[in-house]
Amino acid sequence: MQPKVTRIPTLLVTGSNGQVGFELRRSLAPLGRVMAVDRAGCDLTRPDELRRVVRELRPDVIVNPAAYTAVDKAETEAELAYAINGVAPGVLADEAKALGSLLVHYSTDYVFDGRKDGAYVEADAVDPQSVYGKSKLAGEQAIAASGATALVLRTCWVAGAHGGNFAKTMLKLGRERDSLRVIADQFGAPTTAALIADVTAQIISRHWLRGRREAFPAGVYHLAAAGETTWHGYATEVLRCAAARGIELKVDPARIEAIPATAYPLPAPRPANSRLNTEKLRETFDIHLPDWQQGIHFLLDQILS
Numbered sequence: 270m271q272p273k274v275t276r277i278p279t280l281l282v283t284g285s286n287g288q289v290g291f292e293l294r295r296s297l298a299p300l301g302r303v304m305a306v307d308r309a310g311c312d313l314t315r316p317d318e319l320r321r322v323v324r325e326l327r328p329d330v331i332v333n334p335a336a337y338t339a340v341d342k343a344e345t346e347a348e349l350a351y352a353i354n355g356v357a358p359g360v361l362a363d364e365a366k367a368l369g370s371l372l373v374h375y376s377t378d379y380v381f382d383g384r385k386d387g388a389y390v391e392a393d394a395v396d397p398q399s400v401y402g403k404s405k406l407a408g409e410q411a412i413a414a415s416g417a418t419a420l421v422l423r424t425c426w427v428a429g430a431h432g433g434n435f436a437k438t439m440l441k442l443g444r445e446r447d448s449l450r451v452i453a454d455q456f457g458a459p460t461t462a463a464l465i466a467d468v469t470a471q472i473i474s475r476h477w478l479r480g481r482r483e484a485f486p487a488g489v490y491h492l493a494a495a496g497e498t499t500w501h502g503y504a505t506e507v508l509r510c511a512a513a514r515g516i517e518l519k520v521d522p523a524r525i526e527a528i529p530a531t532a533y534p535l536p537a538p539r540p541a542n543s544r545l546n547t548e549k550l551r552e553t554f555d556i557h558l559p560d561w562q563q564g565i566h567f568l569l570d571q572i573l574s
């Protein structure tokens with residue numbers, strides 16, 4: 270009997286040094302041959318280079334966590350933000366379509382204006398208030414226009430062990446300062462890069478590599494940890510956990526001052542409401558999303574060990 274020859278799937282990951290890109294290298298590894306490229310290996314501002322990399326590798330799946338994420342700087346670097354967040358995803362989508370491959374892309378709560386009372390569903394009207402949000406929406410639209418089979422995962426408040434984020438900033442400030450003022454009127458769910466990467470891997474494995482490709486439920490989905498808090502609640506949890514792990518802090522986690530966003534003006538407006546309703550993702554892909562505290566506790570174990 271002839272031995273069964275199985276082709277090993279190839280997965281291309283952009284932005285491999287970012288928070289999510291770094292975790293994808295781990296989570297996608299059991300699925301096949303992961304080709305992870307950083308900015309030097311594949312610069313998203315160069316469409317020709319992007320096309321060349323994809324055409325050479327001919328991946329079964331393109332995963333694109335690379336993005337221009339400097340939200341405030343984007344206000345004065347709109348052209349660059351649009352090139353990376355708006356144009357490049359469309360190029361990747363065109364290439365994925367030509368190959369018959371799946372594109373997985375990430376977007377953001379910043380596509381909304383943040384004025385809704387409850388959690389945002391995928392069908393809610395978009396109205397980004399910042400250049401970053403507008404450039405990310407342009408990326409979503411370019412993907413939709415391409416007709417590629419694509420999964421667009423909108424997430425929020427991302428924190429990973431690799432890269433900078435709010436949790437790490439709070440840990441640093443909590444050690445350096447005896448008082449902290451943190452915004453308490455913006456709501457969302459801290460979501461770890463590890464959770465985003467794990468969910469991505471689950472979906473690719475179950476529904477693309479082992480599923481019926483023609484039945485793949487492509488589209489936009491909201492992906493965030495369960496529960497909600499404010500930046501103030503998030504900071505308090507991070508520093509309370511750090512103290513419980515024996516980290517010496519100058520600030521008392523119970524005495525972090527709660528301030529309104531108006532007391533901390535930034536160049537780019539942030540949505541007051543970043544709550545994302547994740548029902549569509551959970552039901553379509555049969556995925557369980559744990560509480561945000563669980564992810565943040567795991568993350569702190571990694572950061573503080």
Ligand SMILES: NC(=O)c1ccc[n+]([C@@H]2O[C@H](COP(=O)([O-])OP(=O)(O)OC[C@H]3O[C@@H](n4cnc5c(N)ncnc54)[C@H](OP(=O)(O)O)[C@@H]3O)[C@@H](O)[C@H]2O)c1
Nearest residue numbers: 284286287288289308312313335336338375377424425427
């Ligand atoms: N961070 C958040 O709170 C948040 C919230 C909602 C949605 N998202 C979305 O989630 C996704 C992942 O975010 P993240 O937090 O992992 O971002 P991140 O840590 O800032 O990583 C972004 C990566 O993109 C790379 N990159 C930037 N410009 C590039 C270019 N011209 N060519 C190639 N690579 C380039 C960066 O490379 P360098 O390492 O060389 O700079 C970096 O490795 C993004 O789509 C983001 O918009 C993030």
